[in-house]
Amino acid sequence: MTSPLLTARVHRSGMVLSAAVTLLAAAVWAAHHGVQAAHYGQQTGSRLAAVWGITFLLLLVQTLMYHCERTRRPSARARRQLDALHVAVLMPVYNEDDGYLRLGLESMLAQTRRPDSVHVVDDGSTSGDYAQVHAWWTRAAAVAGIATTWQRTLNSGKRHAQAAAVRVSPDADVYITVDSDSCLAPNAIEEVLLPFSRPRVQSVAGVVLATNHRTNLLTRITDLWFVTGQLTDRSALSAMGSVLVNSGPLAAYRADVIRDNLDSYLNETFMGRPVMFSDDSLLTLYALLRGRTVQQPSAVVFTALPERAKHFRKMYLRWMRGSTIRSLWRMRYLPVTGWAYWAQLIRWFQVALSTAVLGWLLIFEPVRYGTTPPASFLIVPILIGWAQALRYLGVIRSDERIRARAATWLLMPIAVIGSWTILRAMRWYGMATCARTEWGTRQNGAEVALDTEPAPAVVLPDDDTVRIPRAPLAKLLDPDTEKTLTIALPIR
Known part of the structure; x- marks a missing residue:
C-alpha cells in the first residue's frame, strides 16, 4: 500500500462555518460590552463603548479579510514555467x-x-x-x-x-x-x-x-x-x-x-x-x-x-x-x-489598547471606584476564541482523528487566559529587553527529540519506489494507520 508521510489540508466548509460563527460571536461580544459599559457611569461608559466599537470593527474587518484568502491555482502554462525554475x-x-x-x-x-x-x-x-x-x-x-x-x-x-x-x-x-x-x-x-x-x-x-x-x-x-x-x-x-x-x-x-x-x-x-x-x-x-x-x-x-x-x-x-x-x-x-505599514500600526495599536483596557478594568476601576467587571467579560472573549479556532478544526490531518482535534479545540479557554496574562507579560518584557539579541536556545544540544529505531538505508527497488523504514515515522502515525510505509518516488 502506498502512503504519504504526514499530510494535512484546510477544509473549505470549515472556513465558511468559522466565518459565520465568528461574525455572530463578534456581534454578540460588541453588543454585550456596549451594554455593560453603561454601568460604569457616563464618562467611563462612553469611553469603554468607544473602545468596544473600535475593537469590534477591527475584528469584523479581520474576519472578512482572512476568509478572502484563496489558494493560488495557476494555468497549465504557468505551471510549466514553475516546473522550469x-x-x-x-x-x-x-x-x-x-x-x-x-x-x-x-x-x-x-x-x-x-x-x-x-x-x-x-x-x-x-x-x-x-x-x-x-x-x-x-x-x-x-x-x-x-x-x-x-x-x-x-x-x-x-x-x-x-x-x-x-x-x-x-x-x-x-x-x-x-x-x-x-x-x-x-x-x-x-x-x-x-x-x-x-x-x-x-x-x-x-x-x-x-x-x-x-x-x-x-x-x-x-x-x-x-x-x-x-x-x-x-x-x-x-x-x-x-x-x-x-x-x-x-x-x-x-x-x-x-x-x-x-x-x-x-x-x-x-x-x-x-x-x-x-x-x-x-x-x-x-x-x-x-x-x-x-x-x-x-x-x-x-x-x-x-x-x-x-x-x-x-x-x-x-x-x-x-x-x-x-x-x-x-x-x-x-x-x-x-x-503592510498600516497593518503593522494597527497591530501595535491593538496591543496597547487591549493592555490599557485590561489594566483599567482589573486595577484602576476596582481601586478608584470599587467596581469590578462581571464574569461575562471573560466568557465572551473565550467564545470569540472558540469561534476563531474553528479554523483549527478545519485543518484535516492524516495522523489525527477529528475527535482528537476537537478535544484540543476545547482547550481554547486556557489559551485565551494564557494569552491575556502570561504571554502579555512576556511580550512587554521582551520589548523591554529587545537589546538582548542572542539566539538563546539549543546551546546544550537538542531540546526536543524524536525516538527512533535502528533502520537500514533507503534502497530503490525495481518498481521505482523508496521504502522508508518505520523509524522515525512510526511515532508520528496514528495507531490505526498502515504500519508499512511505501512512498512513490518517480525518477527524473
Whole structure:
C-alpha cells in the first residue's frame, strides 16, 4: 500500500462555518460590552463603548479579510514555467536531534515536485556530527536525482549558515528556507511555488503544524494558538499581499530577494549589537519592499514545538524581542501608502489598547471606584476564541482523528487566559529587553527529540519506489494507520 508521510489540508466548509460563527460571536461580544459599559457611569461608559466599537470593527474587518484568502491555482502554462525554475532548499542545522533531521530529509524524497537541490549546513554543532544521517542522505539524494551539498562551518548563527548555502547555489531561481526539524507534507514544495506564477509575488509562507502536538498540554495549546493565528491574522494579511512574517519551517523567496540583500542580512545590528534572531521576518521585509508577500494555505509543513515551559519561554521571548526590532524597521522602511505599514500600526495599536483596557478594568476601576467587571467579560472573549479556532478544526490531518482535534479545540479557554496574562507579560518584557539579541536556545544540544529505531538505508527497488523504514515515522502515525510505509518516488 502506498502512503504519504504526514499530510494535512484546510477544509473549505470549515472556513465558511468559522466565518459565520465568528461574525455572530463578534456581534454578540460588541453588543454585550456596549451594554455593560453603561454601568460604569457616563464618562467611563462612553469611553469603554468607544473602545468596544473600535475593537469590534477591527475584528469584523479581520474576519472578512482572512476568509478572502484563496489558494493560488495557476494555468497549465504557468505551471510549466514553475516546473522550469531551479528550486534550492536551504537547511541550516545546529544541535538538532538526528531523528528529526532525518525525518525532514526523508520528506524531501517524497515530494510531488522535488527540489532541484538541497543544501545542508551544519553550523558548528556541539552535540554530534550527524555522520550516519549525512552518509544516508548523500546516497538517497543521488538516487532521487536531487543535487546536494553538506557543509560544516564554524558556529556563526543561522543567517551565516543560510548564506553558506546560498553561495553554493548560484543558479537557484527560488530559495526555500526550512528548519532542521521541518517535515514537509508530500505536496508542500509544489504548492508553495504556485503563487510565484504572479510576477509581483516575492515570498510565500507555508502553514506550520506541530509534529509533536500530542506530547503534552503545552504542545497541544501551542499548536492550537499557533495554527489559529496563522489562519486568522496571517491569512488576513495574505489577502492583501502583506504578510509581515514568514515562518522558518517553510517559506519560499525569489532568489534575488535573498542574494541582493545578503550583506545587510548578515550584518544587521540593533543598539550596536549583531542581531542573531528574527531572520524570517527580515527576509519577509526584504520581500515586502519589492512586492507582494502571501501565504499558501495548501503548503503544509510539520515542525517540533517546545515540550517544556523553559524551552517555550526562551522561544517566545526571542520572538517578542525580534518582533520589537522588526516593527521599528517596518515603520522606518515600509511605504506609508502600502497596507503592510498600516497593518503593522494597527497591530501595535491593538496591543496597547487591549493592555490599557485590561489594566483599567482589573486595577484602576476596582481601586478608584470599587467596581469590578462581571464574569461575562471573560466568557465572551473565550467564545470569540472558540469561534476563531474553528479554523483549527478545519485543518484535516492524516495522523489525527477529528475527535482528537476537537478535544484540543476545547482547550481554547486556557489559551485565551494564557494569552491575556502570561504571554502579555512576556511580550512587554521582551520589548523591554529587545537589546538582548542572542539566539538563546539549543546551546546544550537538542531540546526536543524524536525516538527512533535502528533502520537500514533507503534502497530503490525495481518498481521505482523508496521504502522508508518505520523509524522515525512510526511515532508520528496514528495507531490505526498502515504500519508499512511505501512512498512513490518517480525518477527524473
